[in-house]
Amino acid sequence: MVYSVKTFNNINQIGLKELGNQFQIDGDKADNPDAYIIRSQNLHGVDFPSNLKAIARAGAGTNNIPIDDATAAGIVVFNTPGANANAVKEAVVASILLSARDYIAANAWVNTLSGDDVPKQVEAGKKQFAGTEIRGKKLGVIGLGAIGSRIANDARRLGMTVFGYDPYVSIEAAWNISHHVRRVKDIKEIFANCDYITIHVPLTPDTKHTFNKEAFNLMQKGTTVINFARAELVDNAALFDAIEAGVVKRYITDFGSEELLNKDKVTVFPHVGGSTEEAELNCAIMAGQEIRQFIETGEITNSVNFPNVHQVQTAPYRITLINKNVPNIVANISTAVSNLGINIDNIINRSKGDYAYTLIDLDEEDKSKIDILVAEFEASDNIVRVRLIAK
Numbered sequence: 001m002v003y004s005v006k007t008f009n010n011i012n013q014i015g016l017k018e019l020g021n022q023f024q025i026d027g028d029k030a031d032n033p034d035a036y037i038i039r040s041q042n043l044h045g046v047d048f049p050s051n052l053k054a055i056a057r058a059g060a061g062t063n064n065i066p067i068d069d070a071t072a073a074g075i076v077v078f079n080t081p082g083a084n085a086n087a088v089k090e091a092v093v094a095s096i097l098l099s100a101r102d103y104i105a106a107n108a109w110v111n112t113l114s115g116d117d118v119p120k121q122v123e124a125g126k127k128q129f130a131g132t133e134i135r136g137k138k139l140g141v142i143g144l145g146a147i148g149s150r151i152a153n154d155a156r157r158l159g160m161t162v163f164g165y166d167p168y169v170s171i172e173a174a175w176n177i178s179h180h181v182r183r184v185k186d187i188k189e190i191f192a193n194c195d196y197i198t199i200h201v202p203l204t205p206d207t208k209h210t211f212n213k214e215a216f217n218l219m220q221k222g223t224t225v226i227n228f229a230r231a232e233l234v235d236n237a238a239l240f241d242a243i244e245a246g247v248v249k250r251y252i253t254d255f256g257s258e259e260l261l262n263k264d265k266v267t268v269f270p271h272v273g274g275s276t277e278e279a280e281l282n283c284a285i286m287a288g289q290e291i292r293q294f295i296e297t298g299e300i301t302n303s304v305n306f307p308n309v310h311q312v313q314t315a316p317y318r319i320t321l322i323n324k325n326v327p328n329i330v331a332n333i334s335t336a337v338s339n340l341g342i343n344i345d346n347i348i349n350r351s352k353g354d355y356a357y358t359l360i361d362l363d364e365e366d367k368s369k370i371d372i373l374v375a376e377f378e379a380s381d382n383i384v385r386v387r388l389i390a391k
């Protein structure tokens with residue numbers, strides 16, 4: 001069996017080798033692929049092909065994918081958490097230093113000089129770029145996931161006092177955060193206390209405009225705000241008022257929009273935080289591994305719309321279902337299996353919201369019986385996707 005993968009954007013070819021030889025990369029020509037591997041391709045308003053079972057986003061953010069529509073269509077959406085975290089961390093550390101010393105303006109000024117006495121002019125004019133050091137300054141990190149936790153730890157090593165805010169921090173991330181990072185329970189403590197504030201949360205209705213008028217009102221004068229997460233986390237109108245009032249010393253972001261360009265005290269980068277050679281390779285490798293594991297074994301790792309599911313297959317057949325999370329569904333599935341006289345070797349049912357993923361290993365060699373069961377599941381209104389995987 002050869003599976004078709006449609007790639008969008010420029011996915012690193014070495015990473016795609018992770019798919020192995022059961023997969024054919026059909027670039028953007030595939031008409032009914034089994035899986036997509038994408039980067040920032042916008043899938044909103046685009047119909048999913050009927051055969052599409054999985055989408056892997058080579059990157060962390062998935063707001064270019066209509067997740068609820070994908071779930072309802074029985075498509076598992078993956079991302080590659082942490083694969084570009086080191087790249088973004090380094091960009092943020094650079095941004096903290098750029099704000100402290102204003103190297104960009106200093107370099108631009110030096111380039112305006114001319115004449116035999118440039119060294120003299122440099123000495124006479126350099127005072128305006130004296131800047132400050134980051135050692136001993138307070139950094140607030142909002143969101144202590146893959147990126148935020150790395151920044152918090154490294155900023156500590158650079159001598160900063162670090163405050164972290166994340167009410168939903170994962171156990172894995174929490175293990176990795178230095179005990180020197182001060183966890184705060186109220187985001188207001190970050191706004192009120194820190195010289196530098198950086199945000200690393202997903203964009204959701206809850207996090208949209210985290211930096212709003214109220215937040216800026218709590219800040220002390222001269223605060224640097226760094227946003228390498230998503231544009232809409234900051235209310236730009238409130239930001240401009242805060243810059244005007246001297247509350248925000250500098251806003252550094254990876255997300256450009258016309259109103260932010262060529263503004264005093266605003267530094268915009270062209271969404272390059274996660275775009276190092278290493279990060280792109282890591283993301284493609286991880287995306288390839290996730291798709292291969294899911295298609296070949298039915299196991300799920302790093303999905304944003306279904307829980308992780310891992311189970312080694314020892315039985316001859318495995319059926320995976322994406323089903324509505326309705327009462328008695330597991331009992332009905334088990335009854336359908338036992339009515340055909342088939343033994344269940346193992347069953348896992350994990351739900352997330354209105355849908356669930358069910359993996360059933362069947363101790364049955366007779367393929368004709370398995371086919372009848374698959375047909376029954378396919379006919380059920382509560383089951384949106386059925387896959388059969390032979391060992």
Ligand SMILES: NC(=O)c1ccc[n+]([C@@H]2O[C@H](COP(=O)([O-])OP(=O)(O)OC[C@H]3O[C@@H](n4cnc5c(N)ncnc54)[C@H](O)[C@@H]3O)[C@@H](O)[C@H]2O)c1
Nearest residue numbers: 060061143144145146147166168169200201202229273274
């Ligand atoms: N600029 C870039 O190139 C680039 C690259 C990668 C990621 N990103 C952005 O950075 C974001 C973070 O990436 P990550 O890899 O660290 O993700 P992650 O999932 O590892 O971490 C996100 C953290 O945010 C926390 N969080 C969620 N809601 C919160 C809230 N309301 N308040 C405080 N914390 C909250 C979560 O608990 C989690 O720990 C992504 O969602 C993406 O938008 C940007």
